[in-house]
Amino acid sequence: MIDTYWRCVALTPERITITNRKRRPSGRYFFVRRPSMLSLYDAAALRNALTLPLRVGLKSLLEKRIAQIFADGLEDLTHTIVLCPGDTEAALKAEILFSPLEREGRRWGDPGFETWWDWLHDHGGWFELIYCVGNSGFAFVLFVEDADSDGLADLLAMCRASGRGEGVGGGGD
Structure with missing residues (x-):
């Protein structure tokens, strides 16, 4: 056994x-x-992420975004998640308590579904989605590797369909 x-x-x-x-x-x-997502939920975790042995492309993206987060004074109001192949939508939902693929009882691909991120950008190999929550300045920043993944297939399809450009605002709001 x-x-x-x-x-x-x-x-x-x-x-x-x-x-x-x-x-x-x-x-x-x-x-x-x-696989295990990287979850950076406070200033200490963001600082620590810069010391991790990450791939060059991801490390440079995180360095830029983390520098901007600290410069804007949002280090304790930002939860950054890095998703790689093998991670799942269920694991993401367990971590941040929502799925980017669901809104108001509809799922991406359903008639009438509207995307609701505040920012989506294709960095060439990585998608970045930002979801602002409330008026406090709090935001979720998601980095999703643009590589085939069974657990993130729908999220990648949504990003690929919507994110080929310089930065795309969300859906109907």
Whole structure:
């Protein structure tokens, strides 16, 4: 029998690995890499993100956006999420309590659905969506890697259909 999964996080300056550990019937362990979104929900997390060993394209996007967030004094009013292939809409919804694909009982692709982001931009390899919440200045900033992903197929289709341009405002609002 395979023992229960548990999460193992190995943090080293060279890499970050988030895995689930399983015990084989032989008693040896093996690791299965599980995708994990990057969730930056406060000033400390944003600062820490700049020290992570991220791919060059993503790191430069985050450096620019995080610098802007701090310059505008919004570091404690911004929740930034980085989604990569393997992440799922369900995991995103669990993290931020809404899905970009749903609005007022309608889902993207349904007749009458209107997108509702405040900003969508195609950075070439990454989509950036910004959702402002209320009048306090709070916003969710989502970076979605433009790479095939079963768990994010609808979100990518929506971004690809809408985001080929210099920056696109939201739907009907």
